[in-house]
Amino acid sequence: MNLTLRVWRQKNKNVNGKLISYEVKQVSPDMSFLEVLDLLNENLVKKGEEPVAFDHDCREGICGACSLVINGIPHGPDRGTTACQLHMRKFRDGDTICVEPWRAKPFPVVKDLVVDRSALDRIIQSGGFISASTGGVPNANSILVAKEDADRAMDAAACIGCGACVAACPNASAMLFVASKVSHLALLPQGKVERAHRVKKMIKQMDSEQFGNCTNHFECEAACPKKISVSFIAHMNREYLNAHLQP
Amino acid sequence: MGWNVDRGGSLCRLRLRSIIDLSGSDYLNPRSRFVKLDPRIPEGPLESKWERCKSELKLVSPANKRKYKILVVGTGLAGASAAASLAELGFSVECFCFQDSARRAHSIAAQGGINAAKNYQNDGDSVHRLFYDTIKGGDFRSREANVHRLAEISSAIIDQCVAQGVPFAREYSGYLANRSFGGAQVSRTFYARGQTGQQLLLGAYQALSRQVDAGSVILHTRSEMLDLVVVDGEARGIIVRDLIGGKVNAFTGDAVVLATGGYANVFYLSTNAKGCNVTATWRAAKRGALFANPCFTQIHPTCIPVSGDHQSKLTLMSESLRNDGRIWVPKAKGDGRPGKHIPADERDYFLERKYPSFGNLTPRDVASRSVKEVCDEGRGVGKTGQGVYLDFSDSMGRLGKNVIEERYGNLFQMYEKITGENPLETPMRIYPAPHYTMGGAWVDYHLMSNLAGLFVIGEANFSDHGANRLGASALMQGLADGYFILPYTISDYLARTKPGTVTSDHPECKRLEEEAAKRLKKLLSIRGRRTVDDIHRELGTLLWNHCGMSRSEQGLRTALEKIPELRETFWRDVTILGDREELNQALERAGRVADFLEFSELMCRDALERKESCGAHFRVEHQTESGEALRDDRHFKHVSAWEFKGENQTPELHQEPLEFSNVELVQRNYA
Numbered sequence: 001m002n003l004t005l006r007v008w009r010q011k012n013k014n015v016n017g018k019l020i021s022y023e024v025k026q027v028s029p030d031m032s033f034l035e036v037l038d039l040l041n042e043n044l045v046k047k048g049e050e051p052v053a054f055d056h057d058c059r060e061g062i063c064g065a066c067s068l069v070i071n072g073i074p075h076g077p078d079r080g081t082t083a084c085q086l087h088m089r090k091f092r093d094g095d096t097i098c099v100e101p102w103r104a105k106p107f108p109v110v111k112d113l114v115v116d117r118s119a120l121d122r123i124i125q126s127g128g129f130i131s132a133s134t135g136g137v138p139n140a141n142s143i144l145v146a147k148e149d150a151d152r153a154m155d156a157a158a159c160i161g162c163g164a165c166v167a168a169c170p171n172a173s174a175m176l177f178v179a180s181k182v183s184h185l186a187l188l189p190q191g192k193v194e195r196a197h198r199v200k201k202m203i204k205q206m207d208s209e210q211f212g213n214c215t216n217h218f219e220c221e222a223a224c225p226k227k228i229s230v231s232f233i234a235h236m237n238r239e240y241l242n243a244h245l246q247p
Numbered sequence: 248m249g250w251n252v253d254r255g256g257s258l259c260r261l262r263l264r265s266i267i268d269l270s271g272s273d274y275l276n277p278r279s280r281f282v283k284l285d286p287r288i289p290e291g292p293l294e295s296k297w298e299r300c301k302s303e304l305k306l307v308s309p310a311n312k313r314k315y316k317i318l319v320v321g322t323g324l325a326g327a328s329a330a331a332s333l334a335e336l337g338f339s340v341e342c343f344c345f346q347d348s349a350r351r352a353h354s355i356a357a358q359g360g361i362n363a364a365k366n367y368q369n370d371g372d373s374v375h376r377l378f379y380d381t382i383k384g385g386d387f388r389s390r391e392a393n394v395h396r397l398a399e400i401s402s403a404i405i406d407q408c409v410a411q412g413v414p415f416a417r418e419y420s421g422y423l424a425n426r427s428f429g430g431a432q433v434s435r436t437f438y439a440r441g442q443t444g445q446q447l448l449l450g451a452y453q454a455l456s457r458q459v460d461a462g463s464v465i466l467h468t469r470s471e472m473l474d475l476v477v478v479d480g481e482a483r484g485i486i487v488r489d490l491i492g493g494k495v496n497a498f499t500g501d502a503v504v505l506a507t508g509g510y511a512n513v514f515y516l517s518t519n520a521k522g523c524n525v526t527a528t529w530r531a532a533k534r535g536a537l538f539a540n541p542c543f544t545q546i547h548p549t550c551i552p553v554s555g556d557h558q559s560k561l562t563l564m565s566e567s568l569r570n571d572g573r574i575w576v577p578k579a580k581g582d583g584r585p586g587k588h589i590p591a592d593e594r595d596y597f598l599e600r601k602y603p604s605f606g607n608l609t610p611r612d613v614a615s616r617s618v619k620e621v622c623d624e625g626r627g628v629g630k631t632g633q634g635v636y637l638d639f640s641d642s643m644g645r646l647g648k649n650v651i652e653e654r655y656g657n658l659f660q661m662y663e664k665i666t667g668e669n670p671l672e673t674p675m676r677i678y679p680a681p682h683y684t685m686g687g688a689w690v691d692y693h694l695m696s697n698l699a700g701l702f703v704i705g706e707a708n709f710s711d712h713g714a715n716r717l718g719a720s721a722l723m724q725g726l727a728d729g730y731f732i733l734p735y736t737i738s739d740y741l742a743r744t745k746p747g748t749v750t751s752d753h754p755e756c757k758r759l760e761e762e763a764a765k766r767l768k769k770l771l772s773i774r775g776r777r778t779v780d781d782i783h784r785e786l787g788t789l790l791w792n793h794c795g796m797s798r799s800e801q802g803l804r805t806a807l808e809k810i811p812e813l814r815e816t817f818w819r820d821v822t823i824l825g826d827r828e829e830l831n832q833a834l835e836r837a838g839r840v841a842d843f844l845e846f847s848e849l850m851c852r853d854a855l856e857r858k859e860s861c862g863a864h865f866r867v868e869h870q871t872e873s874g875e876a877l878r879d880d881r882h883f884k885h886v887s888a889w890e891f892k893g894e895n896q897t898p899e900l901h902q903e904p905l906e907f908s909n910v911e912l913v914q915r916n917y918a
Contacts, residue, residue, distance in 0.1 A: 012830075039557065046778070057522050089667055134331070140415075
């Protein structure tokens with residue numbers, strides 16, 4: 001396959017960027033999307049041009065590092081797939097493919113396709129945990145957890161923290177990300193003790209990072225590589241409301 | 248300078264001396280150093296060694312803990328759990344990772360599960376059995392005392408993770424579910440779908456995040472360790488490059504903890520994340536820390552086969568698939584028919600045939616070699632012939648398609664995305680790939696290196712898996728080290744150390760900062776013709792061929808000849824564009840590959856020196872008549888710990904003899 005890539009190039013956060021076109025030839029349909037960027041970079045280096053910077057690490061869809069908007073869709077056209085697991089058999093010979101970084105105010109561009117997602121870490125730091133210090137905890141089977149609750153908690157906990165939900169949302173809302181952690185922990189008996197405190201702290205931090213609110217577009221669920229359901233946002237809203245109703 | 252500690256008579260007397268001679272070479276002068284390997288294994292019966300050790304360790308008073316600064320490098324299971332636990336105790340912690348978030352460390356990708364001797368299934372499991380399985384699985388090349396401690400601690404890890412909210416699989420009763428995992432005859436593996444590593448890491452990451460919010464951990468993301476600062480023979484700091492701004496700075500503390508993972512990426516193609524590297528432990532080795540058993544590298548049997556030259560990494564398919572999948576190849580060479588058209592009597596279920604009692608669940612090293620063997624015979628499947636079938640059709644017939652889909656659905660989807668084939672319709676194809684490294688920095692029972700103040704935990708050390716790691720044991724070891732061992736043993740070291748003796752304005756810090764900057768400058772100035780990846784790929788192929796699944800003296804000698812040539816090519820002909828004071832991913836990779844090019848020589852030398860086959864280390868000259876690994880306990884029942892002796896100098900081998908007083912050394916037999 002021969003492709004044209006239109007790639008966002010930006011030297012650093014202080015200067016403006018722009019889309020630049022590159023031809024990439026001899027692309028195999030078995031390649032992953034990131035392997036096409038590798039190929040482009042090898043070609044660029046051989047020509048003496050600086051390679052394109054992009055975040056990636058595990059390349060098996062679990063670390064959440066990759067953060068590419070491909071033809072306008074975070075992680076590209078394949079549902080439930082990270083960009084590293086997107087394979088070129090989903091494209092056609094001669095295609096022009098546009099590659100951009102996540103676009104959201106709380107995610108400033110660092111360079112080219114690399115953005116700063118530390119806002120998501122700060123939300124977890126504000127309360128996305130159970131305060132169980134090492135040692136002194138009860139035997140694992142002393143508190144039973146209904147299978148339905150454990151399964152649903154796992155559905156929420158599958159979030160990889162990539163930020164595609166934010167990139168997809170017209171409001172740059174991080175509510176699916178926050179809701180998945182709030183729901184994961186609130187569904188388990190171990191997490192119920194701190195539930196009110198947790199949801200208040202996390203939402204406060206989310207707002208202070210300038211993420212927008214949810215207005216039910218559900219673009220987040222469509223873009224989520226782990227197919228996390230927007231029903232968790234409703235769950236979080238309930239948690240938030242309850243937290244404020246309680247004395 | 249000396250460092251003497253009297254351990255109160257009950258434990259051994261420890262005497263370690265390291266002298267740095269700064270004249271002439273940048274590195275340690277071989278003649279001026281004296282290294283004595285003391286594993287500091289406590290006296291007494293195996294079952295009570297850890298209890299005894301803990302009760303005799305010195306403690307730091309609560310009021311003094313915050314005065315001690317501990318630097319933790321790496322935020323995987325070991326690093327994040329250690330940093331969080333140490334901060335909970337009251338120590339000041341600074342934690343570093345090269346990823347943009349601590350949550351992205353490669354532990355996240357572990358799929359299958361975590362072992363623990365809970366015996367929840369009443370199937371005969373016990374601490375002793377987990378200990379025995381692990382030490383036998385490692386082919387009797389690990390320390391009894393360390394492995395027993397690991398088995399003892401395993402249960403507490405599960406308790407801790409459940410308390411943190413790790414959503415382990417449950418039965419309808421609400422109790423925790425278990426499954427059996429490669430090489431085990433009991434069901435002792437706890438799991439969270441096919442994402443156990445992710446959930447355990449998120450538990451540790453959340454514990455770490457809590458301490459960041461509390462101000463007791465300072466977290467530096469996108470920060471890579473480039474060197475270790477050793478002052479008067481003790482580790483006192485690290486040199487770190489800020490990957491965004493490119494600045495190189497020294498950070499100092501009273502102890503340094505390396506939790507920097509394994510080095511399987513030395514093979515270029517491996518199941519590790521692209522960023523995984525040997526730099527931290529190799530740089531420590533160049534500053535005097537011994538490197539143990541570097542040739543013990545695990546090749547995992549169930550990975551998706553290579554599809555072409557473009558391949559940038561290999562993807563693991565969880566070993567749990569072997570519980571329900573049957574591995575086979577056609578009986579006839581060059582049988583070109585699609586798998587499902589080959590009738591049952593023309594299939595060779597070779598693992599079931601060779602190892603009837605373990606069948607498809609034989610340990611990884613044994614399974615990988617058998618797969619290679621049938622492919623080398625010309626019976627491999629797929630376009631390249633480098634693959635065997637992992638077939639679920641019998642299980643689907645027995646249990647129903649929906650049961651198999653529920654168990655492995657996410658893995659099947661991953662497989663389909665990569666290959667375009669659905670394992671529910673067509674048998675899966677698998678082939679072995681480098682996955683885990685048992686070798687690593689030498690540490691004693693306290694997880695401290697021969698360099699005082701340098702602790703190494705998780706995959707980065709060598710301690711618990713011997714010559715082969717069993718499935719679901721890596722997560723167990725990483726968390727045991729981080730949550731339950733290091734917090735005790737590091738306190739003992741700190742209690743004997745005055746805090747804050749070295750600060751970042753120390754001349755050694757300045758010298759190493761300049762040295763690291765000089766190296767980066769040099770890399771950028773070469774401007775040759777070859778890319779970093781191009782050279783890394785060449786190194787990987789060389790090692791895969793000569794120091795991979797099977798090794799021969801001739802092959803290893805070839806590799807040892809070619810590695811220095813390739814290293815020379817790298818420093819003459821590599822090209823790295825851009826600047827060093829900005830985000831420069833090619834420069835990051837170049838530094839890591841430069842270290843792989845040095846380290847790989849040690850790996851081959853170790854493989855050459857170990858003239859026996861054990862676990863994952865298979866020397867073709869040493870095999871039984873049936874082609875199994877043939878150990879030589881008389882000559883090789885030891886840990887090989889290598890001492891760096893200077894650039895282009897032959898490293899020196901130190902041996903730590905292994906004593907086995909609680910298990911009988913048997914030939915592993917999985918038939």
